[in-house]
Amino acid sequence: MSIIKFLVSKTFFKQILLAIVAVVVLCYLMLLLLKGYTNHGDFETVPDLKGKSISVAELELDDNNLVMQIQDSSNFNPNYPRFSVIEQEPVAGTQVKENRKIYLTLNPSGYRKIEVPDLRERTFRQAKPNLEALEFKIGKITYEDNIGKDLVLKMYHKGKLINPGDKLAKTSVIDLVLGNGKRPRK
Known part of the structure; x- marks a missing residue:
């Protein structure tokens, strides 16, 4: 054929x-x-974990047959308790498959520490933006006899003298001692 x-x-x-x-x-x-x-059509709903502690979040995820994966901690957010969930991926209400990993970002224990710059012998006008750029807050301002008017002489935090290079938590209040423009008395 x-x-x-x-x-x-x-x-x-x-x-x-x-x-x-x-x-x-x-x-x-x-x-x-x-x-x-693949359990087609079977979904679990992701619970809202924002603001909850790690242990509570783990219990809720276990109840929904989901797996917790701590991604990292973020910058400190004072609106949430320490070591609580501040972000989650996927977001609450999302339909996912059983045993899906839910990625959590945690609130650290506090603000990170920042090195205090050397502002001695600088004017208040120069020192203020430097401190604010580092997210420090300016507290009480006092004056001492010094020929340099508004010159930064000393810095204090909670009554303790601060030296340049010391580390303080972000948003710490720094009190300044400035010169008043008068000669020191002998």
Whole structure:
């Protein structure tokens, strides 16, 4: 039999038809198997974990068949308790599959420590923006006899003298001692 006669024969068309039926049946069976294997249509709802402690968040995720993954801590946020969840991915209310990892960002224990710059012998006008740029707050301002008017002489934090290079938490209040422009008395 020549190839052309075989390609137009009933046997060839039967074989093609059987192959197509076999592929369709195999695809249908695979789809049914995948649907059962992947729990198609079964979802868990991600709970809202913002502001909750790690232990509470872990319990809620376990109740919903989800897995907690602590990503990192962020900058301190005073609106949330220490070591509580401040961000989560995916967000609350999202429908996810069972055993999905929920990534949590935690609030650290406090503001990070920042090195205090050397502001001695600088004017208050120069010192103020430097401190504010580092997110320190300026507290009480007192004056001492010194020929340099508004010159920073000393810095204090909670009554203790601060030296340049000391580390303080961001948003710490720094009290300044400035010169009043008068000669010191002898």
